[in-house]
Amino acid sequence: MKKRLILPLLLGAGMYVDAQQIVQREPVIAGMVAEVRADSLESYIHQLVSFGTRNTLSSTTDKKKGIGAARNWVLEKFKSNIPASGGRLSVQLDTITLPADGKRIDVPVNLGNVMATLKGTDPLDKRIYIVTGHLDSRATDVMDRTIDAPGANDDGSGVAALIEMVRVMSRHPYPATIVFVAVSGEEQGLQGSDHLADRAAKENWQVDAMLNNDMIGQNSSSETDLHDNTRVRVFSEGIPATADEKQLAFIKQVGMENDGNARQLARYIKETGERYVDNLNVMLIYRNDRFLRGGDHTPFVKRGMTAVRITDMYENFDHQHQTIRKEKGVQYGDLPEFMDFEYLRKNTALNLAVLASLSTAPSKPQEVKLDVKQLTNYSRLYWAASQQGRPKGYYVLMRETSSPVWQKKFFTTATELTIPYSKDNYLFAVQAVGENGAESQAVFPGIGR
Template sequence: MRLSRQITAIALSVCMTAAFAPADEKGVNPKVQEMMDQVSEARIKAILEKLESFGTRNTMSNPDDPARGVGAARTWILKEMQSYSPKLQVRFEKFRVKKQGQRIFKDVDLYNVVAVLPGTKMPETTVIVSGHYDSLNLGNRPAGAAAGPGTDGAGAPGNTTANMTLADFEKNAELPAPGVCDDGSGTAAVMELARVMSQYQFDKTITFIAFAGEEQGLIGSSLQAVKAKKENQVIEAVLNNDIIGTDVSGNGRMSNSSVSIYSDETMDSVNQQLARYTREIGERYLPSMKVNTIFMGDRLGRGGDHTPFQWEGFAAVRVSTPNEIYANQHHATDTLANMSVPYTAKVAKVNLVVAANLALAPKPPIVMPEPRAGGGRQGAAPTGAAGAPAAGGRRPGPMIARGGGYDAVLRWRAAGPEEDIKGYAIMIRPTTSPYWEQEIYVGKVNTFTLKDVSIDDAKFGVKAIGTNGMESLVTAYLYPARQKTEIETVQ
C-alpha cells in the first residue's frame, strides 16, 4: 500500500511539472493495422501444404532430391521469399557442420534461409522474426510410454532420446516427418510476414530467418547467433516462433485466444523487457488475444532457437502455443489436418505488430554513463588496480541517484538519432510486480527528478517515444549486485 500511495503521489506531482503524452500515442498506428490486416490465412495454409509435401525436412535427410527432403524444402523457401519484393535481400547462410554426437551422424551442410528488409534510418539495427524449417520423426514411441517430451525413441518406456542408437538416428532421417506444427507453423508465419512487411519501409532493418538444425540441438541458430556476435551486429530483438499451430492440447484443453511468450528467469533482463513489450503491443492491436508472459527460458527442460541469441547477449523470446499435442510432435502425425491455420494466423499478427512497432520506434535509451578516457565511466564508482572494484565491492552502475538524499534522480542518454525522438517516459513498479505500473511522460529531457520518491523500494526504467508515436523497449535501471571482497587481517 505504501508504494501504491507513493506512485499516486508521483503522478499528481508530475502533473504540475511535465506534459503528458496525448491519448492517441497509446493508440493503434493505422499503417501497422493495415499491415496486420493483410496477413492471410489462405497464404499461410498454402505454405504449410507445400512444406508438408516435402515428406521430411530433416536436416540429415537427402539434400539432393529435387522434390523431397531438406534440400528441396530450403530451395523452395529461398525462391518463394525472393518472389515477395525486390527490396527483400534473400540468401542462404551456409555452415559446414562436423559429425558430432548421434544426431549429427555425418558431416553436413546446414543452410539457414535469411531474408533482410533494410531499414531506412537505422539500418545497422535489426529486429529478427524467426522459426525453424527442419522437421523430425523419432520413430515409434515405446510401448506403454505416455505421449510427452522425453518419451520418444527406442528403448524401455519412459526412456529419452539419449537411449537411441546411432543406427536409430540414421534410419529416422528419412522417415516421413511432415512437421506442420513443429515447426512448419513458425516458418509459415515468418514467410507470410516477410511477404507483407516487405511492401513497406521501416526505420530499422527487419530480418526474417528460417533456421535449420533446430532438431539436432539448435545448431543453425547457434551458429547464426555466434556469427552475429562476432561481427558486432546490433540485434535489438528476436521473436522466435516455434510450435504456433495448435489451439487444442492433447488433454483437450482449448484456447485460440492466447499465446505464450517465454523469456528467462532474470528479473528485468533484456529478454523480460522484450516479453513485456510483446504483451503490451500485442494486446493493444489484438485485444482478443491474451499474450501470456512466462518468465522462464522455455518450457521445462526444453529449448528453442531464441536461446542461442540469449547466450550471446541479445534480447530474445520464444513465441509458442500453450496447447501442445505431444503425441504428434516428432512423429508422422504432425500434419495439416492436426493443427489450426486460423490460430497460426493470429499468432503471426502478434509477431507483425510487435516487429513493426520496434522497427519504427527509437532505440531504447542508455542508462549507463558514457565511457571515458582510460576505460572508466563518467560518474561510475571508482575501481582499483587492473579495473577491479574498489573497496566496498561496487561496480559501475546506472545513472540513478538520491537527489538531496530523498529524491529519485534519473538520467539517461539517447542511443540513436535524437531528431526522431519526441520525448521520454519514466516507468515505475513495485519490486514484486511483473509489469510496469506507472508511466510518466517527462518530455524531451535527459534527466528528471521524482521528489520525495525513494530509489530503495521500487524498480525504475525509461523508454523513448518517437515523433511518430512509436515506443522503444524499456531500459531498466539495474544496479549491479554488491561483489564479495577479500578482507585482509593481521596475523
Template sequence: MKSSSKFSPRCLNGFANWGAGNWPPSSVGTPLVPQSTDPQTLSLLNQMDPKRIQNYIQTLVNFHTRHTASDTKSPTTGIGAARNWLLKEMTELIKPSNGRMTASMPCYLQPAIPADDIFFAVEICNVQVEIKGSVDPNRTYVYTGHYDSRRLNLSDYTGYAPGADDNASAVAIALEMIRILAPVVAKTAPPTTIIIATVAGEEQDLFGSNFLAQTLKNASVNVQANFNDDIVGSGSNAPFDTLNQHTIRIFGAGTDYLTLPADVVAEFISTGYQDDTPARHLGRYVQEVNAGAASVTGMEVALIYKPDRFFRGGDHESFLNAGFPAVRFTEPQEDFFHQHQDPRVQDGVTYGDEIEYVDFEYTARVGKVNLLSLWSIANAPATPSNFTYDTNIGFLATTESTPPSFLENIIKLYWNTEPADPLLAYYEIVWRPMSSQQWTHMLNVGLENTTILPISKDNAVFGLRAVGKNGKKSPATYALAVASQFFG
C-alpha cells in the same frame, strides 16, 4: 455489522486487487495506457491470410521429412528440397519491394556430432530475407523460425516427419510477413534493419540460429531483439479451453542468460531487478503493443518468467547466448500427441505432427502479433542505454553533513542521451509496484538526462523508454546503480 470499508468486496478480504495491491500510493506520472497502433500497421495485420498459411504448411509437409541430415539432392524430398523451395518462394515474394528486400541462403558445413544425432557432416543452411534500414541500418531486429523436422528417434533422417506445427507454422508466418511487407518497404524503408529468417538444425542443437546469431555478433551488428516462433499452430485443434485459441505465450529469460559481469548480475538480484532483464522487457513490449491492437489481433499475450518450457529449448537461446534480447513465442498448451511423434495409430490413439492438427486461423493471429511487434519496434527509437540511479539520494546518511533532501524517500535517475537518435521525440519513465508484472505508470521527462521522483526505490521498479516522433515507443531498459555511469 455492516462494513464501512471503502474497498470493493469483489475479491478475497475485501480488496479489489488483493494479489498485487494498489500500493505504493503515488501521483507520479499517469496510469500507463497501451500504446496505440497507427492505421497503416493495422491494415498490414489484416492482410495475414490463413489460406496462404495453410498452403505454405502443406508444401513443407509434402517434402516428407526436413530432418537436418535428410536428402539434399532430391527435388521433392528432404531438407535440400525444402530450403531450395524456401529460397525460391522468398525470391518471388520480395519482388514488389523494388530491391529493398534481399533473399539469401547462407550455409556452413557442420561436422559430425554423434552426441547430437549428426553421424556425418551436413550442410546447415538458413534461408532469410533482409530489409536494410534507412536511418540506423546497424540496429537490427530478427525474426526466426526453424524449418527442420524430426521423428521420435532423432537419428532417423529418412522416415516421414511432417513437422506441421513444429515448425512449419512459424515458417508460414515468416513467409506471410515477407509478402505483406514487400510493397510497403518499396515506398518507405523502415529506419532500422529487419531480418526474417527460417533456420535449420534446431532439433539437433540450434545449429542454424547459432550460425546466424554469431555471424551478427562477429559483425558487431546491434541486434536489439529476436522474436523466435516455435510451435505456434495448434489453436482450436488441441483439447483445451477456448481461451487458448486467443492466447500466445512469450517466454522471457531471467538473469541466468545475462551476458554481463558477475557483479552486475548480482546487483540485479540484490536490488530486486531480476525480473527486469532485456528479454522480459521485450516480452512486456509485445504485451503492450498487442493490447493496443487486440481488437485486430484477437489475441492475448502471456509473458512467462522462464527462458523456455520445462526442460526444453529453442532458437532464441542462440541470441540470448550472444548477448542479444530474445523471446520465444509458443502456443499456450502444447499438444504432445502431435509433436515429436512418428505418425501412427497406436491402441486407438492417433499420433503425429500432421497438418490436420494445425489451426490456420490461430496461426494467422499469432502472425499478426509478430508482424505488429516486429514492424512497430523497427520503426521506433532505439532502447535507451546506461539507465542508472543515485545510490546516495533517497538512502541513509553517510555523514552529518548529508543534505536533508537526500534523506527523503525519493529516487534520482540518470540516462545517456548521446548520440542523439533522429527518431526520438522524448523519453518516458515507466514504473510499477514490485508485485506487478507489467508497467503501471508512465511519465514524460522530455529530452532531459535526469529526473527525481518522489517514490522509494524499495517499493517500485523503474524503467526508461524512448518515444518516437511517430508515437512509437521502444522497449524499456533497466536501471543499474553504477556510479561511473552517471551522466548528470
C-alpha cells in the same frame, strides 16, 4: 535542464491498472496487421508438408522431397517479394557443412539457413532485429531421414509466419534492419541458430532483439484436453546467462531479477502485441524455455543477446515428434488438420506488430540513471538521448515490485524526470517514443549520484 512532472499517460492493452485503458494504434502498423491472412498461412503449411520430410539429415538434392527441396521453396517465396521492397530486400541461403558428432549427426551434413534481410532506410541506424522459425522436422526417431515427418506445427508454423511477414512487411520502410531466418538443424541440436548467432557475434551485428517462433499454430493439449487460441506464451530468461559476479551482486542489491533485457523484451511483446491483435493475451513465462528444454533463441542468449521464445499456450505431444500412425483410435503425427490457422494468424500478427514497432521506434535511451544522492520519497531519473531516430519524448515506466508488467507511464520531452513515488516501493525504467508513437524497449536504470 528544466525538470518536469507529467501526469501518467496510460497506453496499450494488458496493463494491470484500475483506470480506463486507452488503446492507441499507429495506422500503418495496424494496416499491416490487418493484411496477415489465415488462408495464406494455411497454404504455406500444406506446401511445407508436401515435401514429405524436412529432417536435417534428409536429401539436399532431391527436387521434390527433403530439406533441400523445402529450403529452395522458402528461398523462392522470400525472393518473390524483392520487387515490392524497392530493392531493400535481399535473400540468401547461408550454408555450412556440419561434421558428424556421434550424437544426432551421423554423417557430414550440408546445413542451410534461408535468410531474408529487409535493409533499414536509415544508413546511420545499425540496429538489427532477428526473427526465426525452424525449417527442419522430425518423426519419433530423430535420426530417421526418410520417413514422412510433416512438421506442420513444429515448426512449419514458424516458417509460415516468416513467409507471411516478409510478404506484408517488405512493402513498407523501416529505419532499422529486420532479418527473417528459417533456420535448420533445430531438432539436431539447435545447429542452424547456433551458426546464425555465431555469425552475428563475429560480424558485430547490433542485435537489438531476437524473436524465436517455435510452434505457434495449434491450440490444444494432449492428455489434459485443454483448448485455447486466445493465449500465447513468451519465455524469457531472468538473470542474464552472461552476468559476471559484479553484475550478479548489483542485480540482487537492487532487486532486478525480473528486469534483464529479455524480460523487458517480453513485456514489450505483451504490451505491443495486445495493443494490435484482438483477442490475444500474451502470457509471460519466467524461464528461458520450457522446463529443462531449449530452443533456437538459446544460442543468442548464451552470447549475451536479447532473445525470447514465442510458442503455443499448450503443447500436444500426440502431434509433436511423432511418427504418423493410428493407435487405439488416436491419430498421431504433426499434421495440418490439427492446426488452428486463425490462431496462427494472430501469432504471426503479434510478431509483425512487435517488429514494425521496434524497427520504426527511436533507439533505446542511453546511460539511464536513478539518482540516489539524497534520501527522498521522490525518485529522479535522468538519461542521454537516443542515438538513432528522432524521439518526440520519453516515458518513465513504473510498476510495483510484484507486478509482471509496467503499470504507469509518465511522458516528458526532457531527458530527466522527478516523480513522487519512492524507489523503495517501485521499479522504474525509461523508453523513447517516436513521432508515430512507436516505443523503444525499456531500459532499467543504473545508479546515479
